[in-house]
Amino acid sequence: MRSILAATLIASCAFAASVAAQQVPFDMSGERAQQPGASPSPASPPPAVPQSGQPLAPQPGPQASPQPSSPQPPAAPAALPAPQPAAAAAGPRFYVVPSDRLNLAGEYATRDWTIYLTPEQAEAAAKLNFGYRNSIYVAPEASNLSVYVNDTLIGQVPVQSPGGVADRSFEIPYGLMRPGTNKIGFSATQRHRTDCTVQSTYELWSDVLPERTFLEFDAAKMTAAPTLDDIRAVGVDEKGQTRFNIVVPKLEQSATTTPLLRLSQALGMLATMPNQVFEFSTALPSKAASGELTVVVGTAAELEGILPRLPDGARSGGIAAFMENPATQAPVLVLTGPSWEAVESVVENILAPVNRPENSTRSALATQRWTGMNTPLLTGSSRLPFSALGLKSAEFSGRRFRTGFYVGIPSDFYGDAYGEARILLDAAYSRDVLPGSHIDVYVNGSIASTVPITRAGGDVLRHLPIRFTMRHFRPGANLIEIEAVLQTRADEVCVPGTTASNEPRFALFDTSEFRVGDFARIAQLPNLGAVAGTGFPYGRGGETVDLIVDRIDNQTLSATATLLSQLAVMAGRPVATVPKASAAATGDGNAIFVGPISQIPPVALAQAHLSEDTAKIWGTSAQSASPDANADMLDAWRQKTSSNAWQKPFMAVSDWLDRNFDISLGSLRFRPGDEAMFVPPDTANLVVAQGIGPSGGGAWLVLTAPTPEKLQAGAATLVRNANWELLSGSLTLLGVGDKPMETRPVTRVSFLPTQPFSIWNYRLIAANWLSTNILSYAVLLACLSVLLGLVTFSLLGRFGKRR
C-alpha cells in the first residue's frame, strides 16, 4: 500500500494559470510529476464545474463517460455501510443534514440544502438513507414525504411512522449526483387524520433524523485517494456539525497563531458549512468520525514525531498533502515545509482561491449549504421574481400553506424603522375559499403583514402588492415566508375524508416578485447583528483587525479559530488579524478579544459595557436573583386583575394602539440613557459583546466565558447556525436550555458611513433615524413649521398691498 495516499500540488490546484512560477517550491516530484499543471479546482462553489482535471480522480468525466469497467482494486468492502469500525475503504457514513434537527411542520413543508461531493463520491453515490418519525395526527393515506436530489424526485413514502423511527432508503439514479454541489430536498405534504381546522395543522410534523440520514456509496468505486477537493466535501456529522481538528505539535509558539488562524479561515471558507468547529490539539486524534477533517500543521521537523512518514519534499519546500492517520487509517491533511515561512505560504495558497479582492462586492451570500441556494444580496432597489429566489409555483389543497425564501441584506442596512418591502403576489384561490382567509408575510419568523382575502368566489391575484415592514430584517440572510390561511365551507362541516381532498384551493406562482426600494445604508456600532450577518466590520477589505488573545492555549485558540472562521464565512473573505499583546497596543482600528473572562483586559470589558466585577463574580455562583422579578410579579398581578368588564373596551383600544403603532414611552425620548454596566448571570456560558474603542473609532468585539473550557464549548455552540442567526444587539449571552440566546439591545448607537456620500442615502438615513427617534421628528417638524410661519409672515409683509 502506498503510504502517501494523496499529495497535491497546491499551486497548480489553486491558481495554476496565474502564478505558475510558484510551482517550484511545491513541486511534487514524486509519482505524479507527469500530471498536467492545469487542474482548476473550483475556487467558489458553483456546482457544475467539471472536475475533469483532478489529478487523482479516477473518473475524469463523470457525467459524460462513466467507466463501470475500469479496474477496481480488490479490497472492496461489503455493500452495506459499516457503521462504527472506521473501515479504511468504505470510510465513515456520509451524513447529509447540516443541522441537528430537520423538522417538516404543517401541511406543506420543504427543506433544501446542498452538499458537496467529490467526483469520486458523485460517481459512487448509490442510495440515500433516511430515518423519520411523525406526529400521530398525520393521516398516512393523505400525507407523503418526498425526497429530491438536484430537483429530481428520487422517492416518495407515505408519512406513516408515528410509533418510532422508520428508515427508508432510496436509490439514487446513476448520474444524478454530480461532482461538486448537489441539492438535496425533503418535502412533506401532511394532512390531519380527523380535524379540519387551521389550528390542527400545527399538530402535523415529521422529523427527519440527521443521524439516520446519509448517503451510501458504492464502495467499489471509492478507491481513489483524497485530494484537496475533499476539504470542500468534508460533510457533517450525525448532528450536522463539521469539525476541523488541527493538530499542531508546537502550539505554544505565538508566531504560529496567525497562520493557524488563517488556515482555519481558509478551511472554513472552503467548506462553508453552517456549523463549523475548530479544535486545536498537539496530537493526532485516535478516532475518526464523519464530518471531520484532521489537519496536521508544522515544520517537517516538528511533524516527525507525529507522522510515521512525511510527504516527499517536505524538507525542501512547503507542501500540502493527504496522508494516512496511522491510528485510524483515515486521511489527514498535512501542511508542512522546512520552516514556518514555508508552512505559511502553503496556508496562503490554500486561502488564495477563497479570498475576495478588497473592493469587489458580493452579489450573493454563501448560504447554499443550508438554504439550498446562495442568497442574493440586495444592496439597494431591486426586484426579484420568486423563481430567482428558489421558489416554485405550487398548488395547494389544504388549509395552511407556508413557503419561504431567503434574501440577503448588507450589514449597513439602516431601514428597520421606516423601510418597507413589497411582495407582488401572483396567486389564485378557488371559489371554495371563504372571505376571512388571509395571506400573511413573515420575516425571520415575525409577522410583518396580513392581507385578508375579502372576495368570495375565487380570484386570480395578479401582482397584488403586499407591503410589509422591514423592521425584522437584519444583516445577512433573511427568511421571508408567505403563509396562506384558507377557510372553506367544507372545512367547517368537516365530513370524514375532507382533509384528504386533493382539490386545489390555492396556487402560488413563481412569477410573483419580491421588491425592495433603496434603503438607508450606514453602519451602526455596536451591532452584533451585522457581525453575525456579514462579519461586519471585521471582514471589510483593506482593514486589519487587532486580535488580542492573552494566553494561547488549545481552548482559547480553538474558540478564536471557530469565531474567526465563522466571521470569514459570513464576510466572504478572511479576517486580516494582527496579533497584539495588549489592549493598549491597539489603535483606532477594530479589535477582537477572545479569552476567558479573567484574561480580557479591563478596558475591553468597559468598552463592551461589561462590569469590572464580571471577572471576579461570573461563574462563581455569587450572584443574586434577577432584578426583574418585581416586574414579572407585577405583570402577573395585572393579568389577574384585568378581568373587570368595564376595562375591556379600554384595554381593547390600548391593545389596538399597541398592535398598530407600537408606541411606548420608551420610544418617546430624545437621547438614550447611559448604558448600564452589565454582569452576566451565572447561567450564561458565553458572552459576545461589542463596544466602541476608547478612542471613539473601531469596533471592539469581546468573546469571553468564565473558563477556557466553556469558551471553547460556547464558541462551538455559538456558531451553530440556529444560534448564530440570533446574534444581535450590543451583547448576547449564550446560556443553556431551549432558547439559549439572550440579547441586550443597543442603547447608544454610533454611525459609521460605509457608502460614498449621496443626498439620497442621507435622506433615507434621516428617515430611519427620525423614525427611531420619534419625538425628534415631531419637534423638528414643529420648529421648522414655526420658522416657515415666521418667514412667510415677513415675506407677506413685504409683498402685496400694505397698510
Added chain:
Amino acid sequence: MNRIGTVAIWAVVTFCVIALIALPINLQTQLIASITIVALMAVIKILKGEGIWRLIALALGTAVVLRYVYWRSTSTLPPLSQLENFIPGFLLYLAEMYSVGMLALSLFVVSMPLAPRAERSGQLKTFPKVDVFVPSYNEDEALLANTLAAAKAMDYPADKLQVWLLDDGSTEQKRNSSKVLEAQAALARHDTLRQLCDDLGVHYLTRARNEHAKAGNLNNGLAHSDGELVAVFDADHAPARDFLRETVGYFDDDPRLFLVQTPHFFLNPDPLERNLRTFEKMPSENEMFYGIIQRGLDKWNAAFFCGSAAVLSRRALKDTAGFSGVSITEDCETAIALHSLGWNSVYVDKPLIAGLQPATFASFIGQRSRWAQGMIQILRFRFPLFKRGLSIPQRLCYMSSTLFWFFPFPRTMFLIAPLFYLFFDLQIFTASGGEFLGYTLAYMLVNMMMQNYLYGTFRWPWISELYEYVQSVHLLPAVVSVILNPRKPTFKVTAKDESVLVSRLSEISRPFFVIFGVLFVALLVSVYRFYAEPYKADVTLVVGGWNLLNLIIAGCALGVVSERGEKSASRRVRVSRRCDFVTDGRSFPATIENVSANGARVQVYGIDRQTIGLDMDAAIRFLPYGGDEPEELPVQVRNVEGHGDLTAIGCRFTPCVARHHSLVADLIFANSNQWSDFQLARRGNPGILFGTLWFLRVALYQTSRGLVYLARSMKPKAAAAETGAVREATR
C-alpha cells in the same frame, strides 16, 4: 427691506420643510408628529393668536397636510394591475389633490388679508362726476323705485350725480316682439318706468336690441353718459347714503384705479338660511367671500368686480371698450381685462348697499349655475394663469376664484367614493385602519382647524360642505355642460323677488331624496358588513363612518330643499327711528321698529286703540337723512295690538308720488351702519367642537323635516288641508 433676500430665505426654509416632510418615516412617527402639531395648533387657537401666530398655525397645518399628500401619493393608490380599483381610486385621488390645491391657493389668498380700511366719508374733497347705472331686465316697479330713490338720495352734489335706469326689459326688440303678450308687457313696462324715472328725476334709457345681456346694457349706458366714474347697482341693490363718499375718494389716491368694490349685503336669507333658520344667528354664505376673500384678493391687487355695488373708472373702461361680454360673468371678466392692462382695484370692506338674494332653492341654484358657468368660461377663454399683464399673485388669485367652481366634481367623488367599497367591494384607497388614524384623520382634523382659522368667524364648521353639496347636485351637470360647450350658456337673470308662501318641497328636490336613500342603504350595508365580515371590520368602520358623514350632510340638505312658507313677502329690517304717527290730522309720538320694502311696524305712544280701524289711512312723519324738514309717508293700517300706552301698529306703505319711494328708501337703506351692526351681531366662531355638535343637531332635525315634507307631498290632497297644522308642527 431686501425682497430678494426674503424670498431666498423663504425658499430655503420651504425647501427644508418639504425635505423633512418628504421623508418616508414610519407610522408611529407620523402619529406622534400629527398629535404634536394638532396640539400646538389648538393651543394657538385657544390663545386666539393673530397676526404672526396666525401664519405659524397655518404653517403647522400645512405641514400635516403635506405629510398627507406625500403619503397619499406614495402609498395609497391601488395598483395599476387592478384597473377596477385604480380608476375610481385615482379619481378620488385627483379630487383630494384638487381640494389640497384649492387649500393652497386660498392660503395664498387669505393668509394675510388686508385690514379693513378706515372710513373716509368725511374726507372727500373733489367730487368727480358720477353716473349711476341701475340695469334692469324684469324687476318690478316698486323694487326699482326703491333702488332708484336710494341711489338718487346718495350724499353727493346733485349736479355731479346722474342716475340711469338701464331698462333691458322694454327694448325695441321686446316691444316689437311677434308675441303679442310679450310686446304688450314691454310697452306697459316702458311707460310706467319712464314715468317713474321722470318722477324721481332719473334718466331712463333703453336700447334697440338685447345684445350681450348685462354687459351690453351697461355699455349702452356708457355710450349715453359722460361721468368720470360709473357706479353700478343691480336693480335690487339699494345703496346707502354714504356709498359714494366712502368710495369715490380712492380714485383721487390712485390715478390707475379702475374699481372700488363694496360687499353685497342681503336683507333676506338665502334658501339655506331661511329653511335652516340660521339667518339671524349665523354669518351668511357670502360673508366669507366679502368678509375675507376679497380682502385677501385686495392685498394682491386682485379684488374683482362683482357686478354691482362698485364704482368704476370710465377712463379704464375705455381701455377695454366697455364691459366684456364673452362670458356670462361679465363682471369678473372685465376685472381680469383691466388688471391685465395694469389697472388697480380696491375693496372696501363695509356694506354700503343692501339687496335681495334668491329666495327659492331653484332660483338660488339658477344663480349659482350662472356664476359657475361664467367662471369656467373665464377659465376657458381668459386662462388667468397665462394671462399676459397680470402679476403672478393676481394670476394665482384669479385661478383660485375660477378653479373654485370645479368643486362639484370632488364633492361628487367624496359622496360616491365610500359606495365603491360598500356596494361593490372595491378597494380604491389602500390603507390600514392605523394609517387612516395617523394620516387621514389628522389631515381632516388639521384641515378643519385651518378652515376654522382662516374663516372661523365667517363660516361655521360643515356649512361649506353643506353649501357645496346642495349646489353640487345640480351644478355638476351645469359645469359639465359648460366644459363640453363653453359658448352655449346664456345670461339668465336671477329672480330675487320670489317668495314662498306655503311650505313645500322645492321643485328640484327629488335628487336629494334619491341620494339620501342610497346613502341610507349604504349605511345599512356598512352595519351589516361590520358584523358579517369581522376580518375587515376596521376598513368597514372607516368607510362606513365616511358614508355616515355624507349621510348627515345629505340629510341636512333635505331640510334645505324643503321650503318653509313665510307669512310676509318681504323681509323686515330692524331699525329704531323716531317719528310721528299721523292720523286724522293728529300726530302721536312713535318709534319705527322695523321696515320692509312694503311696510313698517311702529310703536305709537298714547293713541286710543279704538280709533284705529283696519285699512285706515294714516301717515308716518319723520326726518329723512338727506333732508332738513320732516316729511310724511302715507300708510295703511294692517294690524293693531298692544297694551297700556304703547300700541304696535303694522302698516303698509301706500306711496303715491315718487318722493314717497325716496322716503321708503330712506327708512330702509339710508343708514349703512345698521347693516354692519347686523352682520357683526351674527359673526362669532362657535369653534370646531361646538360647531360640529350644533351642525349635528341641525342635520338631525332637518332630516326629519325633509322626510315629513316628502311624506306630505306624497298625498297631496290631505296635505292641502293640513298645511296649516303641519306648519305649526314644524316650527
